[in-house]
Amino acid sequence: MERQEQTAPDTVLTRIGQVVMLHHAGDREEARHRFLDLWAEIGEHGDPLHRCTLAHYLADTQDDPGDELAWDLRALTAAEEVSEDGLPSDGAVRAFYPSLHLNLADDYLKLGQCDAARTHLRRARTTAAALADDRYGEGVRSAIERLESRLGEGGGTWTPPRQRP
Numbered sequence: 001m002e003r004q005e006q007t008a009p010d011t012v013l014t015r016i017g018q019v020v021m022l023h024h025a026g027d028r029e030e031a032r033h034r035f036l037d038l039w040a041e042i043g044e045h046g047d048p049l050h051r052c053t054l055a056h057y058l059a060d061t062q063d064d065p066g067d068e069l070a071w072d073l074r075a076l077t078a079a080e081e082v083s084e085d086g087l088p089s090d091g092a093v094r095a096f097y098p099s100l101h102l103n104l105a106d107d108y109l110k111l112g113q114c115d116a117a118r119t120h121l122r123r124a125r126t127t128a129a130a131l132a133d134d135r136y137g138e139g140v141r142s143a144i145e146r147l148e149s150r151l152g153e154g155g156g157t158w159t160p161p162r163q164r165p
Contacts, residue, residue: 012042012050020057032061052078052096059103069107076100097127098140105147114151121147 015038023031035058042050052075059071079100082093101124108117124144131137147153 012038012047013053016050016053016057023057023061028061032058035061048078048081049093051075052082052093052100056096056100056103059107065107065110069104069111072100072103072107076104094127094130095132095136098124098131098144101127102140102143102147105151109147109151117147118151118153121151121153 016035019031019034019038022034035054038054039051039058042054044051055071055075055078059068059075062068062071079093079096101120105117105120105124108114108120121144124140125148128137128141128144131140
């Protein structure tokens with residue numbers, strides 16, 4: 001029975017993915033409403049991976065930068081609940097951290113809080129070592145470079161942080 005539960009599809013993540021497709025198809029308002037319905041269903045104390053994923057995508061549907069920041073902070077808080085001692089241990093969550101911090105950096109920049117933006121940009125850059133060399137990873141690394149440019153940071157091709165011996 002336990003093995004069956006482990007291989008069963010996660011219906012909440014599937015539903016979140018369906019709403020993400022709706023959002024990417026251009027129906028931002030309907031996506032926001034469906035995401036909020038899912039949030040009400042999951043609740044503030046639901047599965048942290050579900051809350052992290054949902055809040056991460058829900059932030060992208062917000063019109064107000066302050067609301068976007070609030071949802072991105074909820075996503076990071078939920079990710080930290082999945083992690084050990086605030087450090088990402090779960091592979092899926094670990095790969096989410098660069099994007100979470102990148103979104104927070106962008107939120108803070110929109111709100112004119114450049115120091116906070118730089119802090120989260122550094123965290124995005126540091127955690128990007130967990131990204132695979134695939135389309136998603138390349139997209140996040142490219143977004144880090146673009147935000148570095150906007151903040152006047154770096155300048156040059158992104159490279160992963162050096163590994164400690």
